[in-house]
Amino acid sequence: MEEKIMKTALKIAAGLGAVSALSGLASTAYAQASASATATGSATIVQSISVTASSNLGFGTLVKPTTGTSTIAVGATGSSRSITGGNAVGANGAGVSSAAFLVQGEGGSAISVTVPSTFNMTSGTNTLVVTTASTTTAGNLSGSIGAQGSFTVGVGGSFPLQTNTASGAYSGNLVVTAQYN
Amino acid sequence: MSPRIRLAISMIAFAAALAAGGARAQTATATTTGTTSISAPAAITVTQNLSFTVLPQMINSGLTISSSALNGVNANVQLSGDQAASVSVPASFDVIRVGGEETITVRTVGPVTSVLFDGATRQVLGLANGGPFANPVAVIGTFDKGILSFSVGGQVTMANNLVPGEYQGVLTVIAQYN
Amino acid sequence: MRSLKWVIGASAALAMAQSAQAQTPSASATASGAAVVLQPITLVKNTDLAFGSLVRPSLGSNTVTIDATSGNRTLTGTGDASLAGNQTPSRATYSVGGEGGAAFSVTVPSSFVMTRQGGSETLPVALSASAVAGALSGSIGSNGSANFSVGGSLPLSSTTVAGDYTGTFDVTVGYN
Numbered sequence: 303m304e305e306k307i308m309k310t311a312l313k314i315a316a317g318l319g320a321v322s323a324l325s326g327l328a329s330t331a332y333a334q335a336s337a338s339a340t341a342t343g344s345a346t347i348v349q350s351i352s353v354t355a356s357s358n359l360g361f362g363t364l365v366k367p368t369t370g371t372s373t374i375a376v377g378a379t380g381s382s383r384s385i386t387g388g389n390a391v392g393a394n395g396a397g398v399s400s401a402a403f404l405v406q407g408e409g410g411s412a413i414s415v416t417v418p419s420t421f422n423m424t425s426g427t428n429t430l431v432v433t434t435a436s437t438t439t440a441g442n443l444s445g446s447i448g449a450q451g452s453f454t455v456g457v458g459g460s461f462p463l464q465t466n467t468a469s470g471a472y473s474g475n476l477v478v479t480a481q482y483n
Numbered sequence: 484m485s486p487r488i489r490l491a492i493s494m495i496a497f498a499a500a501l502a503a504g505g506a507r508a509q510t511a512t513a514t515t516t517g518t519t520s521i522s523a524p525a526a527i528t529v530t531q532n533l534s535f536t537v538l539p540q541m542i543n544s545g546l547t548i549s550s551s552a553l554n555g556v557n558a559n560v561q562l563s564g565d566q567a568a569s570v571s572v573p574a575s576f577d578v579i580r581v582g583g584e585e586t587i588t589v590r591t592v593g594p595v596t597s598v599l600f601d602g603a604t605r606q607v608l609g610l611a612n613g614g615p616f617a618n619p620v621a622v623i624g625t626f627d628k629g630i631l632s633f634s635v636g637g638q639v640t641m642a643n644n645l646v647p648g649e650y651q652g653v654l655t656v657i658a659q660y661n
Numbered sequence: 662m663r664s665l666k667w668v669i670g671a672s673a674a675l676a677m678a679q680s681a682q683a684q685t686p687s688a689s690a691t692a693s694g695a696a697v698v699l700q701p702i703t704l705v706k707n708t709d710l711a712f713g714s715l716v717r718p719s720l721g722s723n724t725v726t727i728d729a730t731s732g733n734r735t736l737t738g739t740g741d742a743s744l745a746g747n748q749t750p751s752r753a754t755y756s757v758g759g760e761g762g763a764a765f766s767v768t769v770p771s772s773f774v775m776t777r778q779g780g781s782e783t784l785p786v787a788l789s790a791s792a793v794a795g796a797l798s799g800s801i802g803s804n805g806s807a808n809f810s811v812g813g814s815l816p817l818s819s820t821t822v823a824g825d826y827t828g829t830f831d832v833t834v835g836y837n
Binding site: 508509510511512513514515516517518519520521522523524525 | 701702703704705706709710711712713714715716717718719725741743745748753755757773775784786811813815817821822823824825826827828829830831832833834835836
């Protein structure tokens, strides 16, 4: 800040003639050529933005198809699984969940959330590529300034399951970022 | 700098495909057959008892008297059963004088006749003929389901000092499912 | 001496606003994604359920049992039925295949009916399984196997019609 003041001071001084030393400015009178302008400085203090994962993305236990390719999908909300194509089936209904991310920060603030279009789930050296689908990723935190507000993003996804997909327990990380606009 | 605005994929596309996607489970089924064969109990019926009479002049003669030679009557036995069975007749049995204590050993003689009846749905095998039978118990044959009738005769050797009279005893014929 | 008052110009204010924008913080969070993939489960029947050759009682009633675990055939009850030896009795046995380590459950009907060949008389057979749940051998990523068997019991009375009886039932396995 101090630096800027100095720079500003030099600018004004240049227009009025050379000066020998900065320290001497304060004692020199330039009554006729002075000019001043007033501007307002303001800063808005907001609470930090935060995001937490309140739910993981779970596809549950699947039995791979014996014919065709099956698309295994979990919705961005509702924790429901669908299987289309091929003849894969769910072994049971356990472990199915939509991922959810809770963004918190200054009420009313405009925020945006970044969800990767894909992420990998791996089992040993085997990989399943999940294509994500999410609810709206831009909006305003609830409430208004002065209090904490929140915004939720739901994330689902889908991946293909084939007759030769390697069996195993697959897992991976879905990283979501949020920031104020 | 990453884009601030991102197009959100509609949730509707997933909702439409939900339709009981997780309700069907993969199972494997095997069909099993249960079986059993049930038979009626093997039954033996004595339709005629063995009996013959020793005349006084035969005593001390040393002759061997057979029930079939005199006006004797052979035992007739009828077996019935649903399965293969084994039949045995003892080689001999004792008879005791009625009203006394004297005993005579009667040796059994193989069936004079054997008649096999085939059940409506079962096959029947015949008995072996002949006799006398080996000591102590002889298996005189097997039959495989149905009704089997056969006769058993007796043979007595006239020993000294036989007391005339009526003698009685029990001849036990045994039939068992195999 | 007069001193000039220095005030912060508008340009400085602008500089402040720009710096605030460049320092806007972002936050990240990580959720996990997970899926378990299994090969299909299979079931093979190895032996059928055979009670063998039985002789009904002439008096009273009896029960003939094939033990699910041992396969032993026993006769209980107060009647004079007997077990004949000209047929080999057997429990029903099964082999399960599928993903190593996977848990599965077995569904066996509580009973089924055998009908006399050439007739309409029936025998009710109560069924029991050596296990209703288990886990395939090995671990996920490899083939696993398991076995179980089924036994049963049936009633005999003096009025049970003699003959050869037969019937069928289905056994199912599925992952838990």
